[in-house]
Amino acid sequence: MRINVEVSRPETKVTPLLAIGIFENQADESHNQYGLNEGLGDLLNEILKEDFQGKVENTYLLRTKNSLSPTRILLVGLGTLDDFTLLEVRRASGRAALIAKDLGLKSLCIDLFAGNGLIPFDVARSIVEGLELALYSYDRHKTEAPPQVVVEDATIILQLDNDLKVAEDGARVGDISARATILARDLANSPGNYCTPTKLSAVAKEMADRHSIRASIIDKEEMTQMGMGGILAVSQGSAEPPKFIILEYTGGASNTGALFLVGKAVTFDTGGISIKPSDRMEEMKYDMSGGAAVIGAMQAVAELRLPINVTGLIPATENMPSASAYKPGDVITIFGGKTVEIINTDAEGRLILADALAYARSKKPEAIIDLATLTGACVIALGTHATGMLTNNFELGAKVREAGESAGERVWELPLWNEYSEQIKSQVADMKNTGGRAGGTITAAALLSNFVEDSHWAHLDIAGTAWTQESSAERSFIRKGATGVGVRLLIELLRKWNS
Numbered sequence: 001m002r003i004n005v006e007v008s009r010p011e012t013k014v015t016p017l018l019a020i021g022i023f024e025n026q027a028d029e030s031h032n033q034y035g036l037n038e039g040l041g042d043l044l045n046e047i048l049k050e051d052f053q054g055k056v057e058n059t060y061l062l063r064t065k066n067s068l069s070p071t072r073i074l075l076v077g078l079g080t081l082d083d084f085t086l087l088e089v090r091r092a093s094g095r096a097a098l099i100a101k102d103l104g105l106k107s108l109c110i111d112l113f114a115g116n117g118l119i120p121f122d123v124a125r126s127i128v129e130g131l132e133l134a135l136y137s138y139d140r141h142k143t144e145a146p147p148q149v150v151v152e153d154a155t156i157i158l159q160l161d162n163d164l165k166v167a168e169d170g171a172r173v174g175d176i177s178a179r180a181t182i183l184a185r186d187l188a189n190s191p192g193n194y195c196t197p198t199k200l201s202a203v204a205k206e207m208a209d210r211h212s213i214r215a216s217i218i219d220k221e222e223m224t225q226m227g228m229g230g231i232l233a234v235s236q237g238s239a240e241p242p243k244f245i246i247l248e249y250t251g252g253a254s255n256t257g258a259l260f261l262v263g264k265a266v267t268f269d270t271g272g273i274s275i276k277p278s279d280r281m282e283e284m285k286y287d288m289s290g291g292a293a294v295i296g297a298m299q300a301v302a303e304l305r306l307p308i309n310v311t312g313l314i315p316a317t318e319n320m321p322s323a324s325a326y327k328p329g330d331v332i333t334i335f336g337g338k339t340v341e342i343i344n345t346d347a348e349g350r351l352i353l354a355d356a357l358a359y360a361r362s363k364k365p366e367a368i369i370d371l372a373t374l375t376g377a378c379v380i381a382l383g384t385h386a387t388g389m390l391t392n393n394f395e396l397g398a399k400v401r402e403a404g405e406s407a408g409e410r411v412w413e414l415p416l417w418n419e420y421s422e423q424i425k426s427q428v429a430d431m432k433n434t435g436g437r438a439g440g441t442i443t444a445a446a447l448l449s450n451f452v453e454d455s456h457w458a459h460l461d462i463a464g465t466a467w468t469q470e471s472s473a474e475r476s477f478i479r480k481g482a483t484g485v486g487v488r489l490l491i492e493l494l495r496k497w498n499s
Contacts, residue, residue, distance in 0.1 A: 094134030094476030128174030188482035192268030237325025265291025272345030293486035377440030
């Protein structure tokens with residue numbers, strides 16, 4: 001989508017659709033200054049007073065009948081002014097994009113939604129994210145996919161010249177962020193036979209080559225030499241070979257450490273010998289959403305040319321039952337030498353993350369952030385409306401939380417007290433891979449904490465937010481299937497890392 005930002009009066013803009021944000025239960029007299037209401041013979045004010053309440057994502061479409069330059073005006077609800085955030089901006093622009101598509105239009109204009117102290121950079125960024133993410137669809141495997149109307153152009157209209165440069169910068173970041181999220185959605189939506197570890201590593205390398213990111217793909221033989229027993233154990237039941245993907249972006253000084261992003265990528269998870277129920281097992285193609293988020297975020301980091309060093313680590317494998325599969329009772333050795341007793345082979349994500357986290361720690365990182373569809377317990381605890389966060393560093397946790405709020409990808413912190421580590425003590429190894437049902441999200445993180453040691457670390461459990469589920473909130477810019485969660489949070493975090 002081509003994005004334009006300009007300063008102009010809405011009533012003079014020649015466009016098939018002009019979208020205007022309206023706050024709830026406010027007959028917005030300010031539109032008189034635009035000349036919109038005057039050109040419509042006071043019709044706009046009548047609609048605002050009698051027919052349109054401005055609830056979030058509610059819309060009202062009217063034709064101007066040549067009384068103004070725009071052919072149509074779309075009123076989009078923003079909710080109450082007191083509750084107005086960037087989330088409502090994304091929802092409103094996403095709804096406008098979907099209506100433009102339904103009308104068969106190739107372009108639209110949006111009057112910059114403003115209010116509640118939001119700055120033009122963030123609003124423009126969020127408008128573009130809402131537009132592009134709402135128009136996303138995944139239908140490449142349909143042989144008779146319906147013809148798609150492509151909305152090719154969007155123009156953001158400003159009122160003040162002073163806002164133009166910052167809004168243009170925000171729109172650019174929004175476009176980069178949306179495309180990175182779409183990459184992650186495409187990867188996570190791909191069926192398991194289309195997105196194997198080998199194919200995932202090929203996509204990651206192709207992206208890296210396009211953006212001058214150094215890519216290293218570690219195969220099974222080299223993993224064996226390195227002692228990555230977690231990935232090797234999980235993968236041994238599958239005919240598909242595992243891959244350990246390393247993406248290195250160097251935008252900072254050579255004498256500074258790197259921030260490590262680690263993403264779980266189980267490209268299909270049956271549970272292994274501890275096999276899952278068959279109902280909804282097809283959703284386990286999404287079990288690589290953490291890895292997909294890291295690949296998307298690395299693309300955005302390179303396009304933004306951020307002045308920091310970032311390394312992405314994606315351990316990729318399938319988890320399958322077979323005669324060669326790892327078993328409950330097995331003891332495996334993780335990179336660096338610590339041992340884990342296997343209690344449940346469906347608690348596999350923490351094993352492949354353990355290898356990656358231990359590897360990251362060995363590189364003396366500035367900080368480590370991992371993302372994983374790790375535990376069903378997190379869905380029970382937080383539902384589908386927030387990502388679970390556990391961290392060993394208060395300042396890092398605060399940064400992640402702030403980035404999540406700005407990106408519209410909220411996180412909620414759970415405790416990581418020493419008592420939870422008691423639940424994963426093993427009689428035959430250093431630890432066991434599950435501590436039972438009680439506190440399952442926390443005990444999984446407690447295991448991971450053993451492999452980061454004193455490195456600053458935040459763990460994001462995205463099991464409830466990585467794809468739309470029965471209780472997921474309906475939002476215009478979140479389409480059914482993979483959400484690409486984590487990408488925009490990471491971009492926002494890394495953009496402001498040194499500020």
